[in-house]
Structure formats: C-alpha cells, structure tokens
Amino acid sequence: MKREFIVSKIEDLEQVAQAITEYFGEFEVYALHGEMGSGKTTFMRALGKLLKVNEEVSSPTYSLVNEYSINNSIMRIFHFDLFRLKSIEELTDIGFEEYLYAPDVYVFIEWWEMAKELIEKTDHILVRFEKTDENTRKIILEEKRIP
Numbered sequence: 001m002k003r004e005f006i007v008s009k010i011e012d013l014e015q016v017a018q019a020i021t022e023y024f025g026e027f028e029v030y031a032l033h034g035e036m037g038s039g040k041t042t043f044m045r046a047l048g049k050l051l052k053v054n055e056e057v058s059s060p061t062y063s064l065v066n067e068y069s070i071n072n073s074i075m076r077i078f079h080f081d082l083f084r085l086k087s088i089e090e091l092t093d094i095g096f097e098e099y100l101y102a103p104d105v106y107v108f109i110e111w112w113e114m115a116k117e118l119i120e121k122t123d124h125i126l127v128r129f130e131k132t133d134e135n136t137r138k139i140i141l142e143e144k145r146i147p
C-alpha cells in the first residue's frame with residue numbers, strides 16, 4: 001500500500017506527520033529516502049511538533065543520532081542521520097541494530113541506504129522525498145513487510 005502527498009508549503013508537512021502516526025503500533029522503523037535538501041530533517045521537525053517532543057528537532061549529522069521523548073507517551077523517537085557514517089563497524093559500535101528491535105521506540109533514519117541490509121531485514125515504512133521544485137515536495141509512504 002502506498003500513500004502520496006504533495007507538499008507545497010512547510011505547514012502542509014503536518015498532514016504527512018499525521019499519516020506517519022497512523023502507522024505507529026504497527027511499524028517502528030521509518031527509512032527516510034531523498035537527496036540533500038529534499039526535506040527529511042524538515043519533516044522530522046514537523047513530526048516533532050505534532051508529537052510535542054521534549055526537545056527541538058535538529059539534524060543529527062554529527063552525532064549520528066538524536067533522541068526525543070513524546071509528550072504523554074512512553075514511546076521515544078530515535079532520529080538517525082547516517083550521512084557521515086564511515087563504516088558499517090561504526091553502526092555496530094553505536095548499537096544500531098538494537099535500536100531497530102528495541103521496545104517502546106520509533107526509529108527514523110536519514111540516509112538509511114548506509115544501513116540498507118539491516119533495515120531491509122525488518123518491517124519498515126519507506127518514506128520517499130522527491131523535490132519537484134524549490135518549494136514543492138512529493139512524499140510517498142510505502143509499507144515494506146518481510147514476506
């Protein structure tokens with residue numbers, strides 16, 4: 001099943017964030033796919049706002065991962081950005097695979113391709129960001145289930 005959104009202003013990302021929360025409970029892993037500047041971090045900011053997370057959402061480019069807690073929920077969000085990952089060993093060092101299967105967490109991954117093999121071993125939502133022009137994005141949500 002696929003869902004598609006055309007987002008022509010940042011505020012419209014709220015609808016996409018809402019759609020993502022509809023997968024909560026069923027899916028814990030979200031692979032954010034799209035070129036630089038396609039809006040992955042901007043989307044995470046919209047999701048953080050919707051879920052009233054405890055901290056400001058920022059790009060975890062240098063730290064590889066940011067953690068947020070969701071208001072009125074035991075669930076936590078781990079927001080990865082693997083762009084600067086140097087090696088697969090580094091993923092092992094930060095315990096990446098454990099996050100994928102941890103209870104009470106949702107995991108969102110920018111530059112998920114860096115951990116493609118691990119992520120494709122588990123059910124996830126593929127979130128594709130396509131830049132259609134400077135201010136417009138097409139965002140496609142797709143369920144990926146292990147057969």
Ligand SMILES: Nc1ncnc2c1ncn2[C@@H]1O[C@H](COP(=O)(O)OP(=O)(O)OP(=O)(O)O)[C@@H](O)[C@H]1O
Pocket residue numbers: 007008009010013034035036037038039040041042043059110134135136137
């Ligand atoms: N409709 C839109 N949705 C999302 N971002 C938009 C939109 N229109 C314009 N933008 C702008 O595009 C930029 C997206 O940058 P952002 O950092 O979110 O991209 P990214 O995919 O996380 O890039 P990177 O791979 O470098 O981390 C922001 O400057 C944002 O303001």
Ligand SMILES: [Mg+2]
Pocket residue numbers: 040041042059081110
């Ligand atoms: Mg980013």
